[in-house]
Amino acid sequence: MLKKRLYLISLGILLLLLIPFLVSGFWVRLVTQIFMFAALASALNIIAGFTGYAAFGNMIFFGLGAYTTAILMTKVHLPFIVAFPAAGMMSILLAILLGSLLLRLRGHYFALGSLGAMEAFRQIVDLWTDLTGGTQGITIPSFPGKPFVVNTFFYFAMLAMVVLIVYAVSRLDKNRLGYAFKAIRADEEAAGVMGIDTTRYKIISWSLSALFTGLVGSVYAYWFSYIDPPTVFNVMWVVNMFVIILIGGMGTVFGPLVGAVILETVSELVWSRFINLHLGILGTIIILAVLFMPKGILHLNWKGLVVHFRPGKGEAA
Amino acid sequence: MILQAIVNGILFGSVYGMIGIGFSLVWGVMNIVNLAHGSFIMIGAYLSFTLYTVYHLDPFLSIPLVMAVLFFLAYGIQYFLINRVVRGPSFVTLTFTFGLQILIANVCLLLWTADYKSIKLPYSSEGMEIGGVVIPLVRFGIFGVAVLVTILFYLFMRKTKAGIAINATALNYEGARTVGVDVEKIYAVTFALSAALAGAAGALIAPIMSINPFTGGSLVSKAFVIAILGGLGSTVGALVGGITLGLVETIGTVVFPSAVQDLLGFLVLVLVLVLRPQGLMGKRFY
Numbered sequence: 119m120l121k122k123r124l125y126l127i128s129l130g131i132l133l134l135l136l137i138p139f140l141v142s143g144f145w146v147r148l149v150t151q152i153f154m155f156a157a158l159a160s161a162l163n164i165i166a167g168f169t170g171y172a173a174f175g176n177m178i179f180f181g182l183g184a185y186t187t188a189i190l191m192t193k194v195h196l197p198f199i200v201a202f203p204a205a206g207m208m209s210i211l212l213a214i215l216l217g218s219l220l221l222r223l224r225g226h227y228f229a230l231g232s233l234g235a236m237e238a239f240r241q242i243v244d245l246w247t248d249l250t251g252g253t254q255g256i257t258i259p260s261f262p263g264k265p266f267v268v269n270t271f272f273y274f275a276m277l278a279m280v281v282l283i284v285y286a287v288s289r290l291d292k293n294r295l296g297y298a299f300k301a302i303r304a305d306e307e308a309a310g311v312m313g314i315d316t317t318r319y320k321i322i323s324w325s326l327s328a329l330f331t332g333l334v335g336s337v338y339a340y341w342f343s344y345i346d347p348p349t350v351f352n353v354m355w356v357v358n359m360f361v362i363i364l365i366g367g368m369g370t371v372f373g374p375l376v377g378a379v380i381l382e383t384v385s386e387l388v389w390s391r392f393i394n395l396h397l398g399i400l401g402t403i404i405i406l407a408v409l410f411m412p413k414g415i416l417h418l419n420w421k422g423l424v425v426h427f428r429p430g431k432g433e434a435a
Numbered sequence: 436m437i438l439q440a441i442v443n444g445i446l447f448g449s450v451y452g453m454i455g456i457g458f459s460l461v462w463g464v465m466n467i468v469n470l471a472h473g474s475f476i477m478i479g480a481y482l483s484f485t486l487y488t489v490y491h492l493d494p495f496l497s498i499p500l501v502m503a504v505l506f507f508l509a510y511g512i513q514y515f516l517i518n519r520v521v522r523g524p525s526f527v528t529l530t531f532t533f534g535l536q537i538l539i540a541n542v543c544l545l546l547w548t549a550d551y552k553s554i555k556l557p558y559s560s561e562g563m564e565i566g567g568v569v570i571p572l573v574r575f576g577i578f579g580v581a582v583l584v585t586i587l588f589y590l591f592m593r594k595t596k597a598g599i600a601i602n603a604t605a606l607n608y609e610g611a612r613t614v615g616v617d618v619e620k621i622y623a624v625t626f627a628l629s630a631a632l633a634g635a636a637g638a639l640i641a642p643i644m645s646i647n648p649f650t651g652g653s654l655v656s657k658a659f660v661i662a663i664l665g666g667l668g669s670t671v672g673a674l675v676g677g678i679t680l681g682l683v684e685t686i687g688t689v690v691f692p693s694a695v696q697d698l699l700g701f702l703v704l705v706l707v708l709v710l711r712p713q714g715l716m717g718k719r720f721y
Contacts, residue, residue: 166526170524172524172525172526172529174529219705219709220705220708220709222709223708223709225466225525226462226466226468226525226529227708229468229525229526229529230468230659230708231704231705231708231709234701234704234705234708235701235705237697237701238698238701238702238705241695241697241698241701242698245695245698357530357533360526360529360530361530361534364527364530368524394541394544394545395541396541397537397538397540397541397544398537398538398541398542398545400534400537401534401535401536401537401538401539401540401541402534402538403534404530404531404533404534404537405516405531405534405535405538408520408523408527408530408531408534409516409519409520409531
């Protein structure tokens with residue numbers, strides 16, 4: 119059993135390493151995009167899935183990472199290799215600052231407070247034209263080389279992000295830090311009584327989530343070589359991440375990977391064929407996912423379809 | 436200038452109040468932040484628009500009809516769909532209602548196209564002037580209807596059996612169930628009432644605002660601000676929150692440059708959340 123599993127995993131890794139050399143540029147970019155959403159959803163999973171705080175404004179770190187990279191590369195002319203860690207550091211700093219204010223709020227209040235913070239931040243980026251280019255956005259020097267080289271580089275860069283984040287999450291699933299997050303999700307008062315400094319751990323959790331989100335934002339900026347506020351602070355992306363986590367399974371290690379593959383593949387098929395119906399179909403997918411698999415597709419339970427979360431029978435909020 | 440802004444703010448704030456009451460009712464009773472609330476307002480506005488252009492029915496007269504349509508639509512949505520996930524974690528209902536919002540936006544896009552629509556009433560330019568302040572007839576009518584509906588809603592929540600059952604469920608749903616309240620039906624009635632209020636608000640804004648299928652998304656963020664300002668669990672609070680937002684918006688356009696208005700709005704929201712999350716007048720009873 120274990121041998122068979124190892125065999126399958128190594129086959130999968132081999133396939134992932136070979137993809138850029140086997141398929142056309144369009145498919146490489148699509149798979150890179152799937153990696154990006156898997157990475158973002160995994161990062162969101164740390165604060166939302168493990169710790170139970172629905173950070174609807176998590177794109178604030180994506181935008182901050184992207185803008186930090188863009189500004190350092192265009193205004194200070196630093197190479198990407200320096201801008202990339204700087205994007206992560208900035209995200210951690212912002213998470214600590216915002217977290218100490220907002221993580222005192224719970225449930226919907228935190229969700230919408232973080233969303234409000236993201237919108238306010240986006241307005242600041244919009245208005246600070248000298249530094250950010252305002253609504254015009256910023257163009258970043260693109261990665262040198264032929265399209266094949268560029269596609270392959272960013273394919274492996276995003277793959278590396280996914281591996282890094284999933285590895286970190288798999289460690290969290292088993293170590294003391296992760297247990298503290300899960301204890302907070304299960305019952306914050308009880309966790310506090312047990313001696314967990316809940317405020318501190320919530321800030322650590324959000325900072326980790328922010329670090330990874332900011333790093334992905336940094337890679338995104340370099341990949342697309344153009345960013346503007348509506349793209350990097352897009353609420354729809356956060357919703358996509360939540361749907362990905364929902365489809366894959368909340369608070370699981372590999373759920374976001376499964377969810378990203380499913381949602382992005384379906385989304386791509388729908389986009390190209392029914393542009394007029396795209397929102398409607400996405401909305402229907404969201405509604406069905408929430409109704410029929412609130413614990414993820416791996417836990418899909420047909421007998422449970424009828425009784426899931428009925429008032430008084432399901433889990434408490 | 437400022438005086439005119441204050442009058443406009445109060446007149447329009449009454450509609451915001453109606454929007455906030457429905458939104459905070461669903462939030463307070465079921466712990467659902469309904470991201471599709473703005474979409475219900477939009478549906479109300481579109482229905483009123485169609486009734487006016489096709490059947491020449493005055494938007495003030497179509498209000499009961501629009502309310503009834505939204506009542507039954509929302510009753511079905513809650514009873515058959517949301518009741519299945521209502522006890523889930525907060526992000527589940529948030530995501531669900533967001534899905535509902537984009538689905539409704541798409542349906543409206545197919546039915547009414549992406550063009551901005553608005554009702555041009557023949558008496559839209561009439562009004563009266565008191566001491567240099569102009570009070571347009573339409574806006575005054577909107578104010579009157581909004582206040583009337585709010586008062587009726589207040590009485591409904593306090594005097595009728597259904598209203599008391601909603602309050603009981605909000606306070607303790609297990610207790611309410613024990614004394615014989617059908618919680619699932621009460622939840623459906625609550626959601627339906629909220630949508631009916633949203634529909635009425637939609638019919639009221641149709642003559643003075645242009646709407647397109649994506650108006651719903653921006654209206655819901657206003658509903659959220661109103662509910663936060665007013666605090667959950669209070670009809671009067673939501674009305675105060677609505678009029679406050681109306682005043683802030685109209686006075687804001689006079690005092691601040693338009694570029695920073697959105698920024699100020701979000702900053703105020705985050706500040707109120709951090710400093711006074713229970714709102715200006717929040718409590719646990721409607």
